[in-house]
Amino acid sequence: MTNDTLYQEALRPQFHFTAQKHWINDPNGLVYFDGEYHLYFQHTPGSMVHGRTTWGHAVSTDLVHWKQLHTAALDVDETGWMWSGSAAVDHHNTGGFRDGDAPPLIAFYTAGGERVFPDRRCIQCIAHSNDRGRTWTKYAGNPVIGHIRAENRDPKVVWHEPTSRWIMTLFIDDNDYALFASPDLKSWTHLQDLTLPGVSECPDFFELPVDGDPSNTRWVFWGASGGYLLGRFDGREFTPETDVLQAEQGANGYAAQTWSDIPEEDGRRIQISWMRGGRYPAMPFNQQMSFPVELTLRTLPDGIRLCREPVREIELLHTGTHTWPVGDLAVLAAEQFHQRFESGAISSYAVTDLREAESRLVLADEGDLFDVRMEVEVEAQAGGFSVEVQGHSLEYDAEAGTLSCMGRTAPLRTIDGRVSLQLLIDRTSLEIFGNRGEVSMSFCFLPAATNHRLALKANRGSVHDESVHGGVRIVSLVVHELRSAWETG
Known part of the structure; x- marks a missing residue:
């Protein structure tokens, strides 16, 4: 496959992200920093099927035109494969990882996995970057959260300004999730256990105004299949106000995540999904992402609901x-x-x-x-x-x-x-x-x-x-x- 023919293949999506080659799945580490949207993703370099998992990396200035930078921004190490997670900007240098004037990027990921390594249970780890996400240094004190049970994984971490600490949502097992808090990214305290019937894996957690009113907000607790809860969060406890609702009604949207640190002047909550299950016979790549969507909360006849529309950059x-x-x-x-x-x-x-x-x-x-x-x-x-x-x-x-x-x-x-x-x-x-x-x-x-x-x-x-x-x-x-x-x- 030459550079002249790459991205021009007959079944290559033309405005949905695909890796140059080989298998991808969940979007990971979505963060906006210094004019770039970062899209890390589960990647199996060298294989057309899921296997030895790393974090691939692509960047865009407009959510439409993507440039792939790495096949393994986070690579497999002695702790195991690099499973799904998230990223954020540590504006207050709470972890002490800054080296220079700019704040560091922090990645949160799961390592291990008993399905692959019987003696390596899933653990939660962090890494930091001081060069705009191009290279990463894994924390010497990993794991920051040890194994809890089963395949606990997929940490999503957000900064909660009212309590000046980080909040992690973590998938535990089956339909069970948990919330943790940390002042410094390294020491974490368990806050709460939650169950989302019919939903598992890849949590996301974010606050949105209802009908555009900043004085009336709800928190969205999201799971991989597009099921979500709406409720209130005081920095210590999430109180659901709905049963599980369904945002994704199609056959292929899965493991959606939203970008952190989008500037306040933009104000959007932007999400991208893995379009799981597509077929691409004889192509050099396998699987694609969705087109990014903007999320809003609107009051509909049945109550407040999460709505999803393509970003205007289309x-x-x-x-x-x-x-x-x-x-x-x-x-x-x-x-x-x-x-x-x-x-x-x-x-x-x-x-x-x-x-x-x-x-x-x-x-x-x-x-x-x-x-x-x-x-x-x-x-x-x-x-x-x-x-x-x-x-x-x-x-x-x-x-x-x-x-x-x-x-x-x-x-x-x-x-x-x-x-x-x-x-x-x-x-x-x-x-x-x-x-x-x-x-x-x-x-x-x-x-x-x-x-x-x-x-x-x-x-x-x-x-x-x-x-x-x-x-x-x-x-x-x-x-x-x-x-x-x-x-x-």
Whole structure:
């Protein structure tokens, strides 16, 4: 594989992070420092499957264009493999690791693992960097937390300003987690045990304003599968106010983490996930990350909920924009079909079902990189609509109020009779965001061999004659073509 062909492979995602080569999984050590977003990640250099685990490392100034720096920023040592963890800036030099004027970066990671080393149980360790995360020195006094039970791992550490100490959330086993506190990164005190039914691994813990009100906040306790609790945290105890809620409704989003130390003037809480389970036959890499999303808390009819939308930086990749007129979807589709047929763009030999062909509004015949945004007005019993993407189908059922894709279904309400969708389409993935992130679904797929069409179609409803597609009206429909994030020059 030469540098001329790297990142240009047929199944290489073009605006989702992938390693240059070999296996990756969980995002680790997400921290913003000195103008750079750092993305460390579980990596198995030299192998296309999960194995000897290190922390790979990539950086970006805009969350879109990534440069891989290392395959092993944290490498395997006598304590074992380098499992998942987090990173933060020690602005107050609480650990005493600063060397120079700039504050050090601190990495928190799990080492060991009895599945691999029967005599090396999982322990929690730290390392520090004084050169912008390029090299790391592991703490000579590791572990900072010894083995507790089972495969306790995945430390997420945040600074809690009101109590002037660090707070660690740690996965313990099964659905069990724990909270710890430290003034100096080295000595830790157990605070609390928590259980998240149905959720395990890779915790995250952060505070967000509700509806943008800084005087009304909640803490989010997040687990790997996208389940989360909302509650209050006083620096000593997290008090849940909800049962486990589900933010990720798709098939492939897993082990999401958020960046620490994003500047206050930006103010966003930004998250990225491993898109677990994608297939990339004959490619030099294996697995991809999601596109970064912004997290907000909004008050919805069922209460306060976590919403997820693509970060605005996706617009850096917009290269061509196509806007469709307002109107009845079935009418617009039929008009387009006859225009294309009369112009010779469609051959009569290609039409096997006239009624079916007339019902489909083609948004693109070719292409694989899109940011699609639509608002659709739909009658309660109209049937709904579907979006065709690379041979796969996304269905909105107006009667049931559900959104379905690739075997997964999520509730999606209408708001004043309308639903809005944003779709991020890459060569091997589809990310769906409904009603400004009230619903989010992540999917990996292999594109169809011949059908590369992107289309919108009205579905038949129970109150309409079977020959009529009605009750679905386009309020707005914009398709942005995207350029590759890997392009240079």
